[in-house]
Amino acid sequence: MATPDEAAFGADLDGGAFRAGVLQGRWSLLSLAWPNAVIAVHAPWRTGAPDAYALRFELTNYPSDAPTATPWDVLRGVLLGPEGRPKGHLVGFMFRTDWEGGRALYAPCDRVAIAGHGDWSQQYAGWMWDASKDITHYLRLVWDRLNDPEYTGL
Amino acid sequence: MDIIVTKGRDRKVIPTGGDALVQDVLSVAGSSGEAYHGDAPKPLDPMTSLAAQGVGHGAQILVSTCRRVTASVEFNGATKTHEMPPGAALAALLAWATGPQGFALSADQGPKHGLTTCAATDELDKADHVGSFAGDDCTACFKLVPSRRFEG
Numbered sequence: 001m002a003t004p005d006e007a008a009f010g011a012d013l014d015g016g017a018f019r020a021g022v023l024q025g026r027w028s029l030l031s032l033a034w035p036n037a038v039i040a041v042h043a044p045w046r047t048g049a050p051d052a053y054a055l056r057f058e059l060t061n062y063p064s065d066a067p068t069a070t071p072w073d074v075l076r077g078v079l080l081g082p083e084g085r086p087k088g089h090l091v092g093f094m095f096r097t098d099w100e101g102g103r104a105l106y107a108p109c110d111r112v113a114i115a116g117h118g119d120w121s122q123q124y125a126g127w128m129w130d131a132s133k134d135i136t137h138y139l140r141l142v143w144d145r146l147n148d149p150e151y152t153g154l
Numbered sequence: 155m156d157i158i159v160t161k162g163r164d165r166k167v168i169p170t171g172g173d174a175l176v177q178d179v180l181s182v183a184g185s186s187g188e189a190y191h192g193d194a195p196k197p198l199d200p201m202t203s204l205a206a207q208g209v210g211h212g213a214q215i216l217v218s219t220c221r222r223v224t225a226s227v228e229f230n231g232a233t234k235t236h237e238m239p240p241g242a243a244l245a246a247l248l249a250w251a252t253g254p255q256g257f258a259l260s261a262d263q264g265p266k267h268g269l270t271t272c273a274a275t276d277e278l279d280k281a282d283h284v285g286s287f288a289g290d291d292c293t294a295c296f297k298l299v300p301s302r303r304f305e306g
Contacts, residue, residue, distance in 0.1 A: 120306065
C-alpha cells in the first residue's frame, strides 16, 4: 500500500498539469522507485547538446516537504558531472556544481537550496515551494530556464 | 488523440477523436462555456468536429465566457492595455508588451523579460492562455519583469 506521500505524487502524475506537460513535450517520467523519480526535462536544440536533461527527484514527505533533484546521468546511474550539465546565464547557475557538490538544483523550489537560503522566501516568493504546489511547479521552472534564449547547450 | 482543456487555472488532458464535436469534448471535460483555440477571435463551433476546425493532437483549448480579454501590463510605473482573444498565449501578450506598441524594449532586452500576474511574483508560463487569468469582468492584470537568476 502506498504511503501518503507516494499516493500524493502518484495523483499528481495522473493530474492534468503533469500530463499536459508530457503532451507538450516538456517532460517525461523515466522511472519511479519510491521515494525517487527520474524525470527528463526536454530542452531546445543546441549543437552537441542532448534533447533532455534527467533529474533524479527525492520526494519523501511530498508535497509537504519540497522535492530535491539531482542532475542525473541515466546511463551510469550517477550524479551528472559538470561537462554534461546545461550552460547559460540562468540555467547554468541553477545547475551549478560549485555548491553542495552539484547534488541539488540552485532553485527556490528545491529542498536543499531552500534550507540554506532563508531570504529566498522574500526574494523569490512566487517560486518557493509550499504544500499547495505539485511537481510541475519544479519542472516548469527547469523547463523555463532550459528554454531561455541564453541557454547555450553544453 | 489527446487535447488539453483549460478553464481558469484548471487543466485537463482529454483523450478524444478528431471527429469528436467540440461540445462533446467540453462535456467530457465537465466544462461549460465557449471553447477558444489559439489566437482565433471567435470561439470554436460547438457542433463542428475538432479536426474540421484545425484542432489536432496536443492542442490546447480554453473554455471561457469572455469573447475578448483586456490585458493590462505594468512596467516601470506605467500601464498599457491590450485587447486579445481569450485563447491567445501569454507569449503573444509578451511580444506585444516588449514590442514597439508596448514598452519598446530593445531586441536584446525583450527576450530577457517575462510576465507575472499583478498579485504574484512567479513568472508565468508563456504557453498559458491570456483568458485563463481573466476575472468575470474579462480583464487581467500582468507585470512585465526581468527574468531573474536565483542568487544569494
